[in-house]
Amino acid sequence: MTITATTTTTATTTVGVELGERRYDVHIGNFSPDAVAETLARALGGDVTGVGVLVDGELGRRSPRVAPLVDALRARLPRVARLDLPGGEASKNLAEIGRTTQWLAEQGYDRRAAVIGVGGGAAGDHSGFAAAVYLRGVRFALCPTTLLAMVDASVGGKTAVDLPAGKNLVGAFHQPRAVVAELGFLQTLPARELRAGIAEVIKCGFIADPALLAIFDAHPGGRLSDQAIAALVAGAVRVKAAVVAEDELEGGRRAILNFGHTIGHALEAESAYALLHGEAVSLGMIAAMSLGVARGITPPALAERARALLADAGLPVDLDGRVTPAVMARVGVDKKRAGKAVRFVLCAAAGDTRICDVGLDELRAHFLQSA
Amino acid sequence: MTITATTTTTATTTVGVELGERRYDVHIGNFSPDAVAETLARALGGDVTGVGVLVDGELGRRSPRVAPLVDALRARLPRVARLDLPGGEASKNLAEIGRTTQWLAEQGYDRRAAVIGVGGGAAGDHSGFAAAVYLRGVRFALCPTTLLAMVDASVGGKTAVDLPAGKNLVGAFHQPRAVVAELGFLQTLPARELRAGIAEVIKCGFIADPALLAIFDAHPGGRLSDQAIAALVAGAVRVKAAVVAEDELEGGRRAILNFGHTIGHALEAESAYALLHGEAVSLGMIAAMSLGVARGITPPALAERARALLADAGLPVDLDGRVTPAVMARVGVDKKRAGKAVRFVLCAAAGDTRICDVGLDELRAHFLQSA
Numbered sequence: 159m160t161i162t163a164t165t166t167t168t169a170t171t172t173v174g175v176e177l178g179e180r181r182y183d184v185h186i187g188n189f190s191p192d193a194v195a196e197t198l199a200r201a202l203g204g205d206v207t208g209v210g211v212l213v214d215g216e217l218g219r220r221s222p223r224v225a226p227l228v229d230a231l232r233a234r235l236p237r238v239a240r241l242d243l244p245g246g247e248a249s250k251n252l253a254e255i256g257r258t259t260q261w262l263a264e265q266g267y268d269r270r271a272a273v274i275g276v277g278g279g280a281a282g283d284h285s286g287f288a289a290a291v292y293l294r295g296v297r298f299a300l301c302p303t304t305l306l307a308m309v310d311a312s313v314g315g316k317t318a319v320d321l322p323a324g325k326n327l328v329g330a331f332h333q334p335r336a337v338v339a340e341l342g343f344l345q346t347l348p349a350r351e352l353r354a355g356i357a358e359v360i361k362c363g364f365i366a367d368p369a370l371l372a373i374f375d376a377h378p379g380g381r382l383s384d385q386a387i388a389a390l391v392a393g394a395v396r397v398k399a400a401v402v403a404e405d406e407l408e409g410g411r412r413a414i415l416n417f418g419h420t421i422g423h424a425l426e427a428e429s430a431y432a433l434l435h436g437e438a439v440s441l442g443m444i445a446a447m448s449l450g451v452a453r454g455i456t457p458p459a460l461a462e463r464a465r466a467l468l469a470d471a472g473l474p475v476d477l478d479g480r481v482t483p484a485v486m487a488r489v490g491v492d493k494k495r496a497g498k499a500v501r502f503v504l505c506a507a508a509g510d511t512r513i514c515d516v517g518l519d520e521l522r523a524h525f526l527q528s529a
Numbered sequence: 530m531t532i533t534a535t536t537t538t539t540a541t542t543t544v545g546v547e548l549g550e551r552r553y554d555v556h557i558g559n560f561s562p563d564a565v566a567e568t569l570a571r572a573l574g575g576d577v578t579g580v581g582v583l584v585d586g587e588l589g590r591r592s593p594r595v596a597p598l599v600d601a602l603r604a605r606l607p608r609v610a611r612l613d614l615p616g617g618e619a620s621k622n623l624a625e626i627g628r629t630t631q632w633l634a635e636q637g638y639d640r641r642a643a644v645i646g647v648g649g650g651a652a653g654d655h656s657g658f659a660a661a662v663y664l665r666g667v668r669f670a671l672c673p674t675t676l677l678a679m680v681d682a683s684v685g686g687k688t689a690v691d692l693p694a695g696k697n698l699v700g701a702f703h704q705p706r707a708v709v710a711e712l713g714f715l716q717t718l719p720a721r722e723l724r725a726g727i728a729e730v731i732k733c734g735f736i737a738d739p740a741l742l743a744i745f746d747a748h749p750g751g752r753l754s755d756q757a758i759a760a761l762v763a764g765a766v767r768v769k770a771a772v773v774a775e776d777e778l779e780g781g782r783r784a785i786l787n788f789g790h791t792i793g794h795a796l797e798a799e800s801a802y803a804l805l806h807g808e809a810v811s812l813g814m815i816a817a818m819s820l821g822v823a824r825g826i827t828p829p830a831l832a833e834r835a836r837a838l839l840a841d842a843g844l845p846v847d848l849d850g851r852v853t854p855a856v857m858a859r860v861g862v863d864k865k866r867a868g869k870a871v872r873f874v875l876c877a878a879a880g881d882t883r884i885c886d887v888g889l890d891e892l893r894a895h896f897l898q899s900a
Contacts, residue, residue: 256623291662331665
């Protein structure tokens with residue numbers, strides 16, 4: 159998977175997210191720092207009294223795009239201050255939330271202040287949760303800088319930090335006022351992280367939008383142009399926005415977003431997070447396709463197509479030996495279990511899913527035998 | 530202020546709290562442990578999967594009523610476990626929220642679990658916030674055991690913990706499924722804490738319900754019967770429920786609940802919390818009455834009545850020397866400031882308030898001169 163860097167500026171796409179009484183836009187494209195700042199300033203509102211910009215620390219050290227963005231924000235918004243978080247998952251704990259909220263208080267930010275999160279999924283989760291709880295909730299906006307965060311964290315309003323007992327066990331639903339996905343950040347994203355994000359895009363294709371899969375077909379070998387990336391991000395965000403709008407909180411239609419995640423989460427955790435989320439979801443989709451074939455829901459040709467697409471994108475597709483009894487034990491205690499059955503999203507055709515509760519015995523027989 | 534212990538069982542009062550799509554009841558009276566457990570079990574719902582009972586540690590050591598309550602809960606609800614928090618304000622920080630949520634995770638509680646908070650305002654705040662953020666929100670019920678918590682924390686859904694920078698700076702709005710104010714807990718409440726709770730009841734009388742003040746008139750010398758206490762708690766909860774129902778979130782009508790709190794919070798903080806909240810609010814009401822008289826809004830006789838009622842209840846009423854420049858500086862940075870003016874609730878008659886923005890200069894002239 160590579161992005162062929164071009165100087166062509168891609169067109170901007172705006173996807174509206176409707177959530178009950180609130181709506182916000184996800185802006186996708188190549189934006190100048192000024193354009194990002196203008197969009198964020200407009201979304202945060204003219205009465206905003208201060209802005210804490212929380213930056214993933216690794217991104218802050220590595221990317222030349224952060225400082226100009228903060229400068230542009232300073233030119234348009236009052237009392238802008240920047241805090242660099244620990245890089246990645248290291249920011250996702252209550253101790254760091256304590257440090258960030260204390261920092262917000264030390265800036266003198268009041269209830270009309272805002273938090274802008276700049277970084278990948280972890281920085282977004284940290285920033286969103288800090289914004290959700292500081293003074294019982296201040297405004298929030300998000301600048302996702304990884305492909306996974308652009309397609310996965312832009313919509314849904316889920317924020318969380320980890321506990322020793324597990325990931326994302328403490329959090330809040332807190333919707334951003336706006337999301338700006340500046341695709342330029344992807345130019346310096348490590349290739350492995352880019353591939354991991356692609357897994358979520360492919361997931362969106364299989365659960366809801368076959369046209370996304372066609373874009374991959376048109377770019378074999380994982381060579382995606384800027385335009386293709388922009389279209390994939392916009393398409394995936396559109397899928398997620400449509401699903402979440404129907405079902406703001408957990409349950410119901412939103413469950414289809416868990417395609418590939420039931421086994422995926424277990425593999426990810428059992429690997430002690432050596433597998434990236436997207437890599438685990440790739441394997442989880444392979445697992446769900448295999449289970450669907452065994453149950454007569456998934457046509458074998460569809461399972462083959464998934465394997466080919468994921469492999470072409472450079473994602474892991476070989477389940478052999480991965481679904482160990484230890485992984486199965488994790489599936490059995492997954493949050494989504496209902497009694498002794500485990501809820502799976504199975505795929506009947508591209509864009510057509512079935513929610514099935516599968517007994518633990520059937521799961522063990524299928525995966526431990528085929529493993 | 531004493532409660533004359535009687536063996537008479539007071540009548541039970543139920544006050545409904547209406548908040549948008551959700552409603553819940555505050556039950557006030559003398560209840561057996563079984564009655565409390567039955568009420569809570571019904572409110573939490575038949576599908577609840579586990580219940581974490583969070584008990585103020587000091588209360589847990591001191592009160593003989595806690596263990597029978599937990600036993601009664603065990604008899605009616607699944608997977609009941611008890612965690613004793615540090616006593617009082619010591620539980621109100623993110624490190625303790627981390628400990629509590631980790632404990633909830635270790636019990637295996639899922640999204641349909643519930644948290645019941647048993648204790649004063651701090652235990653309620655801790656429990657409510659833990660319930661708000663564990664798995665992004667689980668059900669919550671409250672058993673307030675102090676008079677202040679019964680009248681102040683039962684309604685409003687505000688939960689919070691402290692930061693080094695200040696109190697209640699991190700939190701969430703999270704409504705309980707039910708509140709059970711078992712008045713028996715008040716029998717062992719220290720007299721000073723009982724008096725502090727009375728200050729909030731008197732506040733409710735002045736802002737909205739003169740009939741509450743008449744109950745005090747009928748019990749001079751601070752000698753309140755069980756029946757009087759029950760009526761005062763029910764009346765104060767009714768006032769707060771009516772106000773909050775009109776204005777679930779901050780602003781608007783809810784602002785009248787801050788009567789006595791503008792100066793009160795500053796005095797409380799400047800005393801390093803040597804003053805109890807209710808004691809500070811008593812002084813804050815004296816301050817607001819004095820400011821109202823100076824502005825021609827408050828009749829001098831009303832200010833006198835407030836002073837007499839508060840003094841009769843054993844609460845501090847002498848402002849002399851208390852409103853120092855340091856206190857004024859805290860008023861100037863209070864969360865409720867709007868620009869260079871400070872928002873005050875002034876009282877024109879018992880049950881009739883005015884919201885006034887008072888300039889910092891006027892405030893300094895009034896209080897630093899009269900101090």
